[in-house]
Amino acid sequence: xxxxxxxxxxLVMLTGAALAVILVMTLTLVGVVLTNGLGYFWPSHLVRxxxxxxxxxxxxxxxxxxxxxxxxHRLQLKVSNRDLYGQDFRWIDxxxxxxxxxxxxxxxxxxxxxxxxAGFLSGLSVDGLKVDQATSPLEKLKLARAAIEExxxxxxxxxxxxxxxxxxxxSMRLKLLKLEYRNxxxxxxxxxxxxxxxxxxxxxxxxxxxxxxxxxxxxxxxTAQFKDVSGGAKDIPLVDIMRIxxxxxxxxxxxxxxxxSRVKELLLDEPRESNTEGGLFPxxxxxxxxxxxxxxxxxPFGVIAAIYLREYARDGLMTRMVRIAVNNLAGVxxxxxxxxxxxxxxxxxxxxxxxxxxxxxxxTPTFGTGGILWSSLTLALLTVPVVIVATEESLASIPxxxxxxxxxxxxxxxxxxxxxxxxxxxxxxxxxxxxxxARAVGEVAPLMVVGxxxxxxxxxxxxxxxFFHMDRKFMHLGFHIYDVGFQSPNVEAAKPMVYITTLLLxxxxxxxxxxxxxxxxxxxxxxxxxHF
Amino acid sequence: xxxxxxxxxxxxxxxxxxxxxxxxxxxxxKINISMQRNQVTAFIGPSGCGKSTLLRCFNRMNDLIxxxxxxxxxxxxxxxxxAASTDVITLRRRIGMVFQQxxxxxxxxxxxxxxxxxIAGVNDKSLLDETVERSLRSAAIxxxxxxxxxxxALGLSGGQxxxxxxxxxxxxxxxxxxMDEPCSALDPISTLKIEELIDELKRKYTIIIVTHNMQQAAxxxxxxxxxxxxxxxxxxxxxxxxxxPEKTQTEDYITGRFG
Ligand SMILES: Nc1ncnc2c1ncn2[C@@H]1O[C@H](COP(=O)(O)OP(=O)(O)OP(=O)(O)O)[C@@H](O)[C@H]1O
Ligand SMILES: [Mg+2]
Numbered sequence: 001x002x003x004x005x006x007x008x009x010x011l012v013m014l015t016g017a018a019l020a021v022i023l024v025m026t027l028t029l030v031g032v033v034l035t036n037g038l039g040y041f042w043p044s045h046l047v048r049x050x051x052x053x054x055x056x057x058x059x060x061x062x063x064x065x066x067x068x069x070x071x072x073h074r075l076q077l078k079v080s081n082r083d084l085y086g087q088d089f090r091w092i093d094x095x096x097x098x099x100x101x102x103x104x105x106x107x108x109x110x111x112x113x114x115x116x117x118a119g120f121l122s123g124l125s126v127d128g129l130k131v132d133q134a135t136s137p138l139e140k141l142k143l144a145r146a147a148i149e150e151x152x153x154x155x156x157x158x159x160x161x162x163x164x165x166x167x168x169x170x171s172m173r174l175k176l177l178k179l180e181y182r183n184x185x186x187x188x189x190x191x192x193x194x195x196x197x198x199x200x201x202x203x204x205x206x207x208x209x210x211x212x213x214x215x216x217x218x219x220x221x222x223t224a225q226f227k228d229v230s231g232g233a234k235d236i237p238l239v240d241i242m243r244i245x246x247x248x249x250x251x252x253x254x255x256x257x258x259x260x261s262r263v264k265e266l267l268l269d270e271p272r273e274s275n276t277e278g279g280l281f282p283x284x285x286x287x288x289x290x291x292x293x294x295x296x297x298x299x300p301f302g303v304i305a306a307i308y309l310r311e312y313a314r315d316g317l318m319t320r321m322v323r324i325a326v327n328n329l330a331g332v333x334x335x336x337x338x339x340x341x342x343x344x345x346x347x348x349x350x351x352x353x354x355x356x357x358x359x360x361x362x363x364t365p366t367f368g369t370g371g372i373l374w375s376s377l378t379l380a381l382l383t384v385p386v387v388i389v390a391t392e393e394s395l396a397s398i399p400x401x402x403x404x405x406x407x408x409x410x411x412x413x414x415x416x417x418x419x420x421x422x423x424x425x426x427x428x429x430x431x432x433x434x435x436x437x438a439r440a441v442g443e444v445a446p447l448m449v450v451g452x453x454x455x456x457x458x459x460x461x462x463x464x465x466x467f468f469h470m471d472r473k474f475m476h477l478g479f480h481i482y483d484v485g486f487q488s489p490n491v492e493a494a495k496p497m498v499y500i501t502t503l504l505l506x507x508x509x510x511x512x513x514x515x516x517x518x519x520x521x522x523x524x525x526x527x528x529x530x531h532f
Numbered sequence: 533x534x535x536x537x538x539x540x541x542x543x544x545x546x547x548x549x550x551x552x553x554x555x556x557x558x559x560x561x562k563i564n565i566s567m568q569r570n571q572v573t574a575f576i577g578p579s580g581c582g583k584s585t586l587l588r589c590f591n592r593m594n595d596l597i598x599x600x601x602x603x604x605x606x607x608x609x610x611x612x613x614x615a616a617s618t619d620v621i622t623l624r625r626r627i628g629m630v631f632q633q634x635x636x637x638x639x640x641x642x643x644x645x646x647x648x649x650x651i652a653g654v655n656d657k658s659l660l661d662e663t664v665e666r667s668l669r670s671a672a673i674x675x676x677x678x679x680x681x682x683x684x685a686l687g688l689s690g691g692q693x694x695x696x697x698x699x700x701x702x703x704x705x706x707x708x709x710x711m712d713e714p715c716s717a718l719d720p721i722s723t724l725k726i727e728e729l730i731d732e733l734k735r736k737y738t739i740i741i742v743t744h745n746m747q748q749a750a751x752x753x754x755x756x757x758x759x760x761x762x763x764x765x766x767x768x769x770x771x772x773x774x775x776x777p778e779k780t781q782t783e784d785y786i787t788g789r790f791g
Contacts (some may be wrong), residue, residue: 314598401635405697406589409648409704410625417650420637 017304020192033506037499043247043255046106046118048229050099058106058118058229059089059275060247067093080108080116081228088115088493102248104313105138107226109236110243112272115493117236123225126238141224141244148219148238155219158212165205172198174360180361261410266500271455276484276494285459286372286452286474287508291440293376293470294383299433301380302387309388310395311417323392329385338446341378344448346370366471370451373470374459378450379443383436390435395421423523430520434513441509444478452479454487477505542609544569544708544738545590550604552585554597559585561762562710563604567708567755572730574749574770577759578785583742587710589613590740591627592620608708625652628701632673632713634693636685636700641677644685644696648704658757663703670736671699672729691722702737709733711741713746727752746786750774758782 004010024270049057059079067074073094082088109117121137126144133143176194179187222238245258269279309326313319350367358366398421406416444452453473460472485491485498543566552560560582567573572678575583585594592613596598602675606613613623625648636644643650645667646660668674673695677688685696694714697713701709711730715723722747730739730752743749749756750770757767766773766782777783 326614401631401633401634402637404593404596404629405631405635405637405700406647406651407596408593408624408629408631409651409700410621411647411651412621415651420649424638 030506033245033499033502034494037503040496040500041259041260041266043108043245043250045102046108046247047077048101048103048106049097050076050101051092052098056229057092058103059090060108060118062089064094067091071364078116081234082490082493083114084228084232084234088490097376103310104246104249106246106248107138108245108247109226109241110245110277112242114239115277115490117226117228117234119226119234122222122227122233125224126222138244138246138312143237144222144224145238145241145244148222151215151219152239155212155215156184158208158215160209162205162212165208167202169198169201169205172201177360179270245443266504276488276490276497280477280480280501282456282459283475283477283480283501284508286456287441287477287505289460290372290376290379290447290476291437291512292473293372294340294379294440295433297377298380298384298387298436299429302384302432302436303391303429305489306388306395307417311394311413311421318417326385326388330389333445334382334443335449337378338449341374341381341446341450342370343375345377350374367472370449370453370473371471372451372474374450375447375474378446379440382443382446383440386436386439387429387432391425391429394425394431397428398424398526427520427524430523432514434516434520437512437516438509441505441512442478444476444482447479448478452476454479454483477501477508481505541568544609545591545740546605547586547605548605548607550586550589550602550606552582552589552594552603553601554592555599559762560589563764565757565764565767567738567740569738570734570736572734572741572752573755574753575740575742575757575758575759576744576746576749576785577707577765579744581759583759583764584712587629587712587740587742590708590710591624591629592618594668595620595630599685625704626706627708627710628702628704628706629710630694630697630712630714632716632719634641634690634697636688636693636696638684638686640682641688641696642681645698645703647700652704667703668696670702670733671695672725672732673699691718691725694718694722695727695729698726698733702733706737708738708740711739713742713744716744723748746774746788760785 002327017216044060047059047061049059051057057077057079059077062076062078064073066072070093070369075092075094075097077090077092078088079090080088081083103120106122107117107119107121111117124137124140124144126140126147134453172194176191176198179191179194210321216239219239220237223235224238224241226234226236228234243261244259247255265283266279267334268281270282271280272278305326309319313322322459346369348369350369354362354368402420402424403416406420407413411419451473453475456473456475458469460469460474461467462469481498481501484494484501488494540692546563547563550556550560550563563586575586577583588594589602589606590608590613594602601766602614608623608627611618638660644662645664646654649660649663665674665678668677673692676692677696685693688696694717698709698714715726718726720750727748730741733739734754741749741753753770755767756770756773758765758773758777759780760781766777766779768778773782777786
């Protein structure tokens with residue numbers, strides 16, 4: 001036995017086993033997320049169940065499991081029609097089911113509000129829409145829907161104009177405030193001019209608003225009548241219908257198309273229904289932008305600090321203590337950073353900015369409230385130790401001979417740094433960047449106090465000057481998971497969204513690190529190569 | 533920088549009563565030696581006797597180490613190397629160095645050679661090209677690398693890399709080249725090439741070489757200094773040191789009866 005230990009074989013096995021355990025755990029996690037998340041968009045069959053008590057139910061079977069109380073199997077049916085039944089899901093004991101069928105004409109409607117509707121088409125009131133060439137009622141419905149879709153851009157256009165006007169009016173209001181705050185008399189002419197223009201803008205806005213209301217009413221007049229499985233009638237305005245599916249009458253390619261269009265919606269659209277439906281674009285955008293802004297701060301600061309520590313500071317007690325402190329910063333709970341960010345960045349710096357630059361707007365804060373800039377800075381603080389440690393390590397691993405070689409040729413310390421050391425340290429710095437980005441993407445707790453919100457009215461980047469609105473609040477995938485999964489009134493319906501959001505978050509981390517790894521490998525190739 | 537005219541007989545480097553301390557530890561004791569222009573001076577002696585330390589005094593490489601204290605004087609022509617007014621950058625450009633481990637930068641061969649010029653602010657393409665060819669020819673490696681000037685220098689063999697380092701040192705046109713055991717990591721053939729190169733180079737440059745290889749010292753040097761425990765025991769014409777040393781310690785070391 002002793003001999004066996006000495007061979008070192010057991011140790012190798014131990015290391016292998018440890019790796020295997022980690023791999024299995026990671027794969028399980030990813031697997032669970034993948035299976036739960038990816039299936040969500042697949043338009044599965046609408047099953048009609050006949051029950052013992054004579055009633056029927058229509059819905060998609062979500063899962064089958066043993067009832068922990070009775071020990072019998074039961075089905076979870078997503079019956080939708082939240083507005084009719086009060087909830088989306090129903091548990092049905094398998095022993096109560098007397099018959100199953102897949103009615104071909106069963107429809108699944110995705111609506112703007114109240115979740116999905118499952119049922120049957122019974123009538124249409126679409127006089128005035130061109131639906132003559134339709135052969136079947138369903139076809140007619142689809143044509144009518146498309147016709148309304150065509151009118152939508154007109155409305156969207158009006159809304160966009162209204163938004164611009166609104167912003168103009170708001171910025172004028174702020175300008176007026178500023179002028180009045182400074183000195184009323186002196187700027188009287190300017191104030192009068194601005195007030196007049198503002199009035200004009202507001203009038204224009206009102207006209208457009210009227211147009212929008214009429215357009216909307218006009219479109220909203222077209223409705224379709226539906227029946228649920230037990231015959232309950234429901235009128236649904238066509239504008240409220242996002243997508244019409246007949247999952248029992250669809251070929252696989254058609255289902256795939258539907259799937260793709262839902263994924264597209266997820267990636268590019270805004271969320272609906274308190275985030276449990278619709279897209280995640282604002283959250284994706286917010287997450288990516290926050291991480292980029294964070295890197296913009298943490299990378300240069302971390303690298304410069306590391307350079308100072310490694311190359312310029314004398315290696316004394318002080319340096320060592322700083323180094324230990326930096327390493328230990330990584331162990332501070334992230335919420336502590338959040339609280340610090342709130343006190344220091346938001347109230348401290350943000351408050352001062354408001355007091356100095358936007359006193360006229362007070363007490364409404366501009367920078368003195370959570371926003372993407374403060375969140376990014378807080379996270380930069382949180383991740384900067386990672387960059388520092390990685391940079392220091394990679395600087396330390398550069399052979400002394402190269403520094404001496406450069407200095408011996410008459411290079412200054414700074415030239416040596418920029419021409420030899422930094423290029424060689426870049427792969428290591430990239431590793432630090434990857435780690436810090438991964439950490440930042442997954443961080444939620446500190447963000448909750450410095451600027452993340454459940455639903456942000458506008459993105460922190462848009463086409464109005466100055467394009468980046470760093471004071472705005474933003475949405476974040478990590479917070480989205482928490483919010484949808486734990487704060488949502490309709491947890492069961494939100495569950496797939498949690499998995500999907502997780503999947504997206506993982507996707508972002510993977511994409512970001514793959515890019516960084518790609519660059520790192522390219523640099524490594526350039527700066528290292530065995531030689532002897 | 534004006535180039536002073538020299539009396540050919542006057543030494544290019546003169547070390548007077550040099551003491552060097554690493555913290556409390558004295559590594560060099562009362563060293564007195566002078567080196568002549570266009571000669572090869574070899575430093576020999578057992579490990580840890582201070583050869584590298586002295587060599588690194590000439591281009592003030594020891595400045596990089598904390599807690600080093602130097603007393604005494606080293607004059608390079610009329611200039612005091614350790615004077616406060618001495619510009620280390622210029623000094624290092626005039627006194628080049630080749631290290632024990634070849635240390636090419638992770639750049640192309642071309643960029644390695646022109647490194648010294650680029651940091652001095654030279655960017656004239658034709659001048660750089662010309663320097664590359666001249667230096668590589670002087671370092672007897674032009675033919676081996678002329679077709680791959682823009683490949684990474686890390687792909688070279690140890691011997692080639694060392695000659696690239698020599699070429700890199702030559703490129704800035706120094707007056708003195710310091711070599712700290714330049715062949716200790718090389719095979720006999722590469723060693724021979726570098727020894728031939730040294731013979732060639734001494735027409736233009738003054739060379740100071742540290743070596744553990746007695747034959748090498750005997751073959752390439754004109755003057756040899758023997759160090760022991762931080763002291764310069766004996767220095768003189770190489771032939772004399774190797775055939776008829778004055779001190780028994782020197783004789784013991786050279787004949788291999790010691791260390
Ligand atoms: N950075 C340093 N700090 C402290 N002591 C040092 C340092 N560098 C060298 N020494 C000491 O100074 C003495 C001389 O060292 P040096 O490197 O000059 O020896 P050497 O003759 O070049 O030896 P070798 O032939 O092994 O290269 C040795 O005792 C060594 O331990
Ligand atoms: Mg040495």
